[in-house]
Structures are given as C-alpha cells and as structure tokens.
Amino acid sequence: MRRSPGKLIELPWPTSYRKYGTSAARPPIIRISNGTFYRHHPNSTLAQSASNLNPNPNLPLFENLNFELPSFASPNHHWAILGPSSSGRTTFLQILSGKHLCVPPSARSFQYLNSDEIEQKDHQLRIPDRAIKRVGFDGEQGLGTQAPKGAYLSARYESRREMDDFSVLDYLRGNTELNPFEDASEKIDVASLEQVIRDLRLGDLIDMPVSNLSNGQTRRARIARALLSKPEVLLLDEPFMGLDPPTLLTLSPMLRGLAEANAPRLVLALRPQDPIPEWITHLIYLKGNCQIAFQGSKQAVLQELRGYINDVKQAKVEPDMRMPIHSLHEVGHTLTERGIVNGLESPARRANKSHQNQEQSSVPDKTLAGLRSQKSDSQLTTMSRDGYRLHDIERADIGEPLVEMEGIKIKYGNKIVLGNWRQEIEGETRDGLWWQLRRGQRWGIFGPNGSGKTTILSLICSDHPQTYSLPIRLFGRSRLPEPGQPGISIFGIQSRIGHSSPEIHNHIPRSLTLRQVLENAWSDTFKGVPKLDASANDRINACLRWFEEDLRPGSRRQGDEGELAAEVAKRPAWADELLFGGLPFGSQRVALFLRAIVKQPDLVILDEAFSGMDDQVRDRCLLFLGHGEEKTFSYAARKYDSNPSEPRSQGHNIVESAISKAGLAKVGGLSKDQALICISHVREEIPGSIREWVCLPEANTAQPARFGRLDGPIEGDQGRWDEIWGM
Structure with missing residues (x-):
C-alpha cells in the first residue's frame, strides 16, 4: 500500500510474519493484534485529570497496533524501532514488555511463554516481566537500585570505600545486598559471566566500584547484567548512545550473535541519527505522539522514507508535521563490522572528497542517499550545521591560560589511570599529561571509554581530590596557597565554569522547576540560592523563549510579527510550573545545556551534552552555542525567524533572526573571551568551532596522548x- 497525496498510510500487516518454520509448534513470543494502549484506564479519574500543563493526560498509545515477534523464524527477524524522542520509542518497548493497559486485553499475548518448552526451561520465564527485560539509558536508571549513586560528584574519585561500594563483579553476579537472604544470590553461569566480561571489555573493571564507572562503562555493565539474567527477549533502548567507536564496533557483532541464536531475541530502539546495525532486518519508523509511520522490512521502510521525502520536495504530498523531512537527513547510516557507512552522505563530504580526488563508489540504492536534488546540493557546501565555514585555517585570538597541567598523573594505589606515558614538550620528553587551555580556544577531548576524559574534567572542576596535590593551575591560581597569593576555592572555580554532563544529570534535583534549573547556574550548589540580577533574568527568559518548543513539547508560539517587542518582554511563566523531573529526557538535556551556557562563563564544558537529543534539537543547540539568538534555521517556523534565500548549511538555511534584526537579542554565542571543551563519541555532536583536539589512549597501554x-x-x-x- 502506497502513500496517498497529503497523507501517510501505514504499511499493511506483513503477511510474511506467519511464514516462519515450525510456527505451529512454536507460537510468537509477542503478538499484538489491533491493540490500543493507555497509561490509565479510559474511565478512571486519573484519565480525566487534565491540567494546563497536560490538557490530554490519557491519549491512546499506538492505536490499533499490529506487531509480532516470532519465537523462532527462518530467516530470522531482527527489529529496530526508530523515531525522534517525542515519538514513543520507550513507550513502544514498554508495551512489548507487558506494560500499559491494552484494549481489548486479548489483543496482546505472549503465547510462546506459555508453552511446555518454556516450562521445561524455567517456569519463571512464563512471567513476561521475567522473560522480557528492558535496558534503558535515559539518565534515570544508572545501574539500577543495585548500585547506589554517590551523594556528590567527587565521591567516585575518593579513595575511601563504603560498605555499599560494590564492585563491578559483585554487580554482575547480583551480590549487591548488605543483608541478603541465604538463597537470594543469583546463580550465574561461570562461562556466561566470562563471556560477557570478555565481549563487553569489562576485564579491567571487575574490581572497580560501580560508582567509579564512566558513562560508557556503565552502559556496558548494564547490558552485561541484563544478558546474564538470560531473558527470552532483551529490549535495548538507545544501546549505542555514549559508546566510543571501538566499543561500538565490538558490541554490534556480539549483539548479532545473540540475536541470530535467539539467546535472547533483541529489539533495539534507536534515534533517527543512530547507525542501524547491518544485521537488522525489520524497522518501525515512528512519528510524533506514539504513531507508526512505516513498518516492515528494512529495505521497504527505507524506500518508503525515501519516497516520502521526494514526494514532499516535489509537492506531490503535503508534509506531515509530525515527520518533517529535515529530521530525516541522517536516517539510514549502517553500522558494519568495519565502521559506519553513511546512508545519506553529506554534500560537504562529497565536495571535499571531490576536491581531494578521492571519489568513491556511489551509495547503494537501498539507503537514503540521493534524497536531495542537485540544486540543493550546490547550496549545501558552504557552512557546517552550526554556521562555520567548512574549511577554516584562520587561528582564533587566544588569551591567558585558564587551565595549566604540567605532568599530570592520576594514580589509585599502584594503578595509573591517566598520564601513564611520556610526552614531547618543547623538544624534551617528559612524564605525564602536559596540556594548556586558553581563552578563545575550542577543544575536543576524545578517547575510548575509561581512558580518562571525565577524570580530566574532574580535575578542572576540582571535583577530584588529587587536584590539590598535582601541578595544576586553574584560572591562573593553584588550589593551595602560594607565596603572596591565596589558593582558589572550589566555589571560585565552579562559578567560572558552565558544565553539562551525565554526572550533572544524575545529581540535579528532579524537584527543581525548569526555571530553577537555569537559575542554578548562579548558585554555589545544586540547591543553593541563586544570586540573580536583571541581566541574569533577561538571559534566562531569552533561553526559555528560544527553546520553548523543545522544553515544552506540543507548545506553539502565537502572535504577530508586530508584537515582537511585547512578546520578548514577557516572562515565560510556564517554566515556573514545569518540574525538571517531569520533562522528557531530551528536554532535560536541553535544560542542562542551557544551564551550562546561560551565565556566559569563562569555560563551557559539554560532556556528552547532546546525547539523547533528536538531531533537529541538537542542531538548534549547536547553532545557539555558536551564535545565540542572532542566527536561526529557517525551517523552524518560529515566530521570530526570517526566511531569505541564503547559502545553506548541512540541510538547513541559517539566517539572521528577526529578534536580532530588531536589536532585542539578550544571548549571544561563545565569545573570544570564553573557552570550550567538548567530549563526545558521536561525530554529529561536535560543535563546528572545535579546532584543537586531544585523543587519550586506552587505559593501561602506556601509549601517549595524541594532539592535533x-x-x-x-x-x-x-x-x-x-x-x-587513528582510523
């Protein structure tokens, strides 16, 4: 069934779903037939409790959903769910695991779990909650209740260990209770334990307290823990977010082996910009508000997306506002054992390769390549997605040093975790990490998970206790007093730094309102009283207005262009009601990004700050980082945007905003007096302003850090x- 003009039609229920071998003996493990789901019963009091913030508290989820996950199939079916953050990826996985109310109740069944085969294997697997496990990476779960988080950021770096500082090996074995019942510990197969430790590269971490794990290491440990419970189905919600390229290339083949052996069956939930493993056979692409746009084989869904984009560009159909084509320009990347093959190769890269006479073969027809016309290609080769020239050899004006590290080595006992190398400095070979960050510089810090990136940030932010004893100067001063100069306090340091990271996300109080999160940039602690003036309030209000549609999903701006000045003068009162903990994960990330930059600190640190955002939201944040309210994307349909024909960036028109033309902008981009540090494993999340970089070696290799x-x-x-x- 194809699209009709102006309307997207879901693909029909694929008849091939019931053609797998031995289907009579082995029914599907999950079957949903014309089921509609609700968070509350439609007739309950909760379902009728509307409010200004949530006028539709109990909308139907995935109306008349049809889906089937075979227990065994030939050939195998390996599913991935794609869609932006507001589309319902996590909700879909929750439905598969038995969550949410199904109407009618008989529409969802787990027939294979009721079979004699499962009873003989383990009668506990008859319960969907035991047989179907979901591993999510939404910033809320961490390592789960089995691994308590530290009370403060520096706890992970301290040498003192509490009774509940369980090791990674304890966590994997399930030995995380202070007073366990005699038979409470899980019986973990030794061979399976050794296998997941090897496959997920946890061998060097098994004796480390779980509170000391980095973001990427935590993800690997959680996947390993889920695999050891040997579920029938494993639902992985954004499994690749935050993983470095080497781990990504080793994780995908391991997951493929599990999926092909049905031990367990896997369903992945991915963002549109995430690479799709080549072994995935079937896709569901979601549009906004828990609705399916396309469903079927991978090739068919990608073909439908390609056809939809072409039809919209040629004005054959009206664009679906829940699935704008600019949100699809990164869909279709393929994760292979050799690396990521771009499904939609950027015109910038094509132009660069042409310039270097390194033309390669055309992208296969089955990807989303070739969606743009030649005319648009010619317009897309001048600027990055955040408004920087694609070839820029000019050096920025740099000022005084903000961070000076002269031979840093971080040791825990006899183990050196950072700086275990010799480095060439001014013609001499010296021990440890030598590094300097100056005003005006834009640095990227890269390296595998566990290589020490977050440790470097902890030294800069003075969360690490060894900052006192190491040769480090922060903002021109030492932590300890020097002759004629007092030491700099931790509050003096952190007042000059804007920081967004998974660790900050873990510790920020969920009870704060959205406005309080941004005001917290002027506080000494997460719950401290901010010291605000008129300028601070203006900047906070400007950020909230600019990102209203991203912070308050479903909101739309109203008013006429003539009311611009009056609209800008308004206080966004809605931010006083929204609680940070009640926001979608992507919106929480936006709020923490704004908290890091709103004060215009001397140093901005963005550590995986854009992970969990959709590509469209991420690009707006990147543009705002570089240009503030002065520049915008014409596609955003914002009240303050203008839309002239100008050279385009990677997929968007970058234009001067109306608010800038009117001289009403309160927030600009990074200034020459500020410095930036960015950490990310995702190429698209690196700001276009980054020019200096350091890549740390894998831990315990004694290889030196590389600079460029x-x-x-x-x-x-x-x-x-x-x-x-180094690829």
Whole structure:
C-alpha cells in the first residue's frame, strides 16, 4: 500500500510474519493484534485529570497496533524501532514488555511463554516481566537500585570505600545486598559471566566500584547484567548512545550473535541519527505522539522514507508535521563490522572528497542517499550545521591560560589511570599529561571509554581530590596557597565554569522547576540560592523563549510579527510550573545545556551534552552555542525567524533572526573571551568551532596522548574524524 497525496498510510500487516518454520509448534513470543494502549484506564479519574500543563493526560498509545515477534523464524527477524524522542520509542518497548493497559486485553499475548518448552526451561520465564527485560539509558536508571549513586560528584574519585561500594563483579553476579537472604544470590553461569566480561571489555573493571564507572562503562555493565539474567527477549533502548567507536564496533557483532541464536531475541530502539546495525532486518519508523509511520522490512521502510521525502520536495504530498523531512537527513547510516557507512552522505563530504580526488563508489540504492536534488546540493557546501565555514585555517585570538597541567598523573594505589606515558614538550620528553587551555580556544577531548576524559574534567572542576596535590593551575591560581597569593576555592572555580554532563544529570534535583534549573547556574550548589540580577533574568527568559518548543513539547508560539517587542518582554511563566523531573529526557538535556551556557562563563564544558537529543534539537543547540539568538534555521517556523534565500548549511538555511534584526537579542554565542571543551563519541555532536583536539589512549597501554589541530569543522571532512581516532 502506497502513500496517498497529503497523507501517510501505514504499511499493511506483513503477511510474511506467519511464514516462519515450525510456527505451529512454536507460537510468537509477542503478538499484538489491533491493540490500543493507555497509561490509565479510559474511565478512571486519573484519565480525566487534565491540567494546563497536560490538557490530554490519557491519549491512546499506538492505536490499533499490529506487531509480532516470532519465537523462532527462518530467516530470522531482527527489529529496530526508530523515531525522534517525542515519538514513543520507550513507550513502544514498554508495551512489548507487558506494560500499559491494552484494549481489548486479548489483543496482546505472549503465547510462546506459555508453552511446555518454556516450562521445561524455567517456569519463571512464563512471567513476561521475567522473560522480557528492558535496558534503558535515559539518565534515570544508572545501574539500577543495585548500585547506589554517590551523594556528590567527587565521591567516585575518593579513595575511601563504603560498605555499599560494590564492585563491578559483585554487580554482575547480583551480590549487591548488605543483608541478603541465604538463597537470594543469583546463580550465574561461570562461562556466561566470562563471556560477557570478555565481549563487553569489562576485564579491567571487575574490581572497580560501580560508582567509579564512566558513562560508557556503565552502559556496558548494564547490558552485561541484563544478558546474564538470560531473558527470552532483551529490549535495548538507545544501546549505542555514549559508546566510543571501538566499543561500538565490538558490541554490534556480539549483539548479532545473540540475536541470530535467539539467546535472547533483541529489539533495539534507536534515534533517527543512530547507525542501524547491518544485521537488522525489520524497522518501525515512528512519528510524533506514539504513531507508526512505516513498518516492515528494512529495505521497504527505507524506500518508503525515501519516497516520502521526494514526494514532499516535489509537492506531490503535503508534509506531515509530525515527520518533517529535515529530521530525516541522517536516517539510514549502517553500522558494519568495519565502521559506519553513511546512508545519506553529506554534500560537504562529497565536495571535499571531490576536491581531494578521492571519489568513491556511489551509495547503494537501498539507503537514503540521493534524497536531495542537485540544486540543493550546490547550496549545501558552504557552512557546517552550526554556521562555520567548512574549511577554516584562520587561528582564533587566544588569551591567558585558564587551565595549566604540567605532568599530570592520576594514580589509585599502584594503578595509573591517566598520564601513564611520556610526552614531547618543547623538544624534551617528559612524564605525564602536559596540556594548556586558553581563552578563545575550542577543544575536543576524545578517547575510548575509561581512558580518562571525565577524570580530566574532574580535575578542572576540582571535583577530584588529587587536584590539590598535582601541578595544576586553574584560572591562573593553584588550589593551595602560594607565596603572596591565596589558593582558589572550589566555589571560585565552579562559578567560572558552565558544565553539562551525565554526572550533572544524575545529581540535579528532579524537584527543581525548569526555571530553577537555569537559575542554578548562579548558585554555589545544586540547591543553593541563586544570586540573580536583571541581566541574569533577561538571559534566562531569552533561553526559555528560544527553546520553548523543545522544553515544552506540543507548545506553539502565537502572535504577530508586530508584537515582537511585547512578546520578548514577557516572562515565560510556564517554566515556573514545569518540574525538571517531569520533562522528557531530551528536554532535560536541553535544560542542562542551557544551564551550562546561560551565565556566559569563562569555560563551557559539554560532556556528552547532546546525547539523547533528536538531531533537529541538537542542531538548534549547536547553532545557539555558536551564535545565540542572532542566527536561526529557517525551517523552524518560529515566530521570530526570517526566511531569505541564503547559502545553506548541512540541510538547513541559517539566517539572521528577526529578534536580532530588531536589536532585542539578550544571548549571544561563545565569545573570544570564553573557552570550550567538548567530549563526545558521536561525530554529529561536535560543535563546528572545535579546532584543537586531544585523543587519550586506552587505559593501561602506556601509549601517549595524541594532539592535533583541525582546519575546519569535523563535519566538513570524514578524514578529520578518522584522524582523531587513528582510523
């Protein structure tokens, strides 16, 4: 069934679902037939409790849903669910695991779990909650209730250990109770334990307290823990977010082996910009508000997406506002054992390769390549997605040092976790990490999970206790007093730094309102009283207005262009009602990004700050980081946007905003007096302003850190990204 003009039609229920071998003996493990789901019963009091913030508290979820996950199939069916953050990826996985009310109740069944085969295997697997496990990485779960988080950021770096500082090995074995019942510990197969430790590269971490794990290490440990429970189905919600390229390339083949052996069956939930493992056979693409746009084989869904984009561009159909084509330009990347193959190769990269006479074969027809016309290609080769020239050899004006590290080594006992190398400095070979960050510089810090990236940030932010004893100067001063100069306090340091990271996300109080989260940039602690003036309030209000549609999903701006000045003067009162803990994960990330930059600190640190955002939201944040309210994307349909014909960036028109033209902008981009540090494993999340980089070696290799300088945004040349990672 194809699209009709102006309307998207879901693909029909694929008849091939019931053609797998031995279907009579082995029914599907999950079957949903014309089921509609609700968070509350439609007739309950909760379902009728509307409010200004939530006028539709109990909308139907995935109306008349049809889906079937075979217990065994030939050939195998390996599913991935794609869609933006507001589309319901996590909700779909929750439905598969038995969550949410199904109407009619008989529409959802787990027939294979009721079979004699499962009874003989383990009668506990008859319960969907035991047989179907979901592993999510939404910033709320961490390592789960089995691994308590530290009370403060520096706890993970301290040498003192509490009774509940369980090791990774304890966590994997399930030995995380202070007073366990005699038979409460799980019986973990030794061979399975050794296998997941090897496959997920946890061998060097098994004796480490779980509270000391980095973001990427935590993800690997959680996947390993889920695999050891041997579920029948494992639902992985954004499994690749935050993983470094080497781990990504080793994780996908391991997951493939599990999926092909049906031990367990896997369903992945991915963002549109995430690479799709080549072994995935079937896709569901979601549009906004828990609705399916396309469903079927991978090739068919990608073909439907390609056809939809072409039809919209040629005005054959009206664009679906829940699935704008600019949100699809990164869909279709393929994760292979050799690396990521771009499904929609950027025109910037094509132009660069042409310039270097390194033309490669055309992208296969089955991807989303070739969706743009030649006319648009010619317009897309001048700027990065955040408004920087793709080839830029000019050096920025740099000022005084903000961070000086002279031979840093971080040791826990006899183990050196950072700086275990010798480095060439001014013609001499010296021990440890030597590094300097100056005003005006834009640095990227890269390296595998566990290589010490977050440790470097902890030294800069003075969360690490060893900051006192190491040769480090922060903002021109030492932590300890020097002759004629007092030491700099931790509050003095952190007042000059804006920081967004998974660790900050873990510790920020969920009870704060959205406005309080941004005001917290002027506080000494997470719950401290902010010291605000009129300028601070203006900046906070400007950020809230600019990102209203991202912070308050479903909101739309109203009013006429003539009311611009009056609208800008208004206080966004809705931010006083929204609780941070009640926001979608992507919106929480936006709020923490704004908290890091709103004060215009001397140093901005973005550690995986854009993970969990959709590509469209991420690009708006990147543009705001570089240009503030002065520049915008014409596609955003914002009240303050203008839409002239100007050179385009990677998929968007970047134009001067109406609010800038009117001289009403309160927030600008990074200034020459500020410095930036960015950490990310995702190429698209690196700001276009990054020019200096350091790539840390894998822990315990004794290889030196590698330094370099880019001649333009990473987006402009895949070779720049490959050089950083030594590929």
